[in-house]
Amino acid sequence: MKVYTSADWIAPDEKIAIFKITNYRSEPEHTHTFIELVYIWSGAGCQYVNGELFEVQRGDVLFLHVGESHRFDVNSSMEYTNILFEPDFLTDQSSIKGAAKNFFSLQLFQEFRDLQKPIPQVRFRGRAMLELEELLQTMNEEYNAKKSGYRAMLRGYATLALCMIFRTMQKQSQSSELRGIYDMLPPLLTYIEEHYAGRITLQDLAKQSYYSPYYISKAFKDCFGFTFTEYVQQIRMREAKRKVLETEDSIESISRSVGYADKTQFFRLFKQSFGMTPQQLRRMR
CATH class of the missing domain: 2.60.120.10 (Jelly Rolls)
Structure with a gap:
């Protein structure tokens, strides 16, 4: 050995x-x-x-x-x-x-x-x-x-x-018994992280897991304390922040690349998440 x-x-x-x-x-x-x-x-x-x-x-x-x-x-x-x-x-x-x-x-x-x-x-x-x-x-x-x-x-x-x-x-x-709800979620989180840039819904996750959209929605809230939509938003904002800091891509293209066709919505969520606009964050590099 x-x-x-x-x-x-x-x-x-x-x-x-x-x-x-x-x-x-x-x-x-x-x-x-x-x-x-x-x-x-x-x-x-x-x-x-x-x-x-x-x-x-x-x-x-x-x-x-x-x-x-x-x-x-x-x-x-x-x-x-x-x-x-x-x-x-x-x-x-x-x-x-x-x-x-x-x-x-x-x-x-x-x-x-x-x-x-x-x-x-x-x-x-x-x-x-x-x-x-x-x-x-x-x-x-x-x-x-x-x-x-x-x-x-x-x-x-x-x-x-x-x-x-x-x-x-x-x-x-x-307690050696882990609820099935906890073991169900990791593969779904990975699926979200691979598809967050497109239109992703609870119905998509239901197809991946064979659980109902309602059950998955409840699982997110019970296990994480936030909703499915909020988790997708976290993933998108995290990737947007990375691109703002590490690339020279325009803010508009970054917005689209992380799943937001509406630039106004993207700016609002970005400032809500990080306390500043994408341009302000980029100037701090």
């Missing part, structure tokens, strides 16, 4: 490495001398951890401790974020031995010591999933930009991400 060491992937002066991998197919069984977090953005497959099977899809986190063996069997092209870090990344050298044996021996995570051992698979659904995705995207950008203080920023972000994961572990360990 292949054994990966920190030297294979992690820079000695960083103690953490973050990768976003697309079009991934499979991974043979291996183990490693560092801690690994895997977040599934899209696709589906099976993860084997110490010989135990876990089916994974969008919203799932895999927490892989030092020395654990695992491999991926992917059903379709998979996209995921991979966070690798050494046991002492979040603490001082004196705690490294305890951290390598039991992550919850660290003073930082004493509140989660009732977990005893991390659960390999943690499922994020609803609003919690979107919050984790935003945090992971921020971590990836911080790691790649490497601006002054990025190590401290990553240490703080990683602590926050782990606390979110451990809280969800606690809930998951108390």
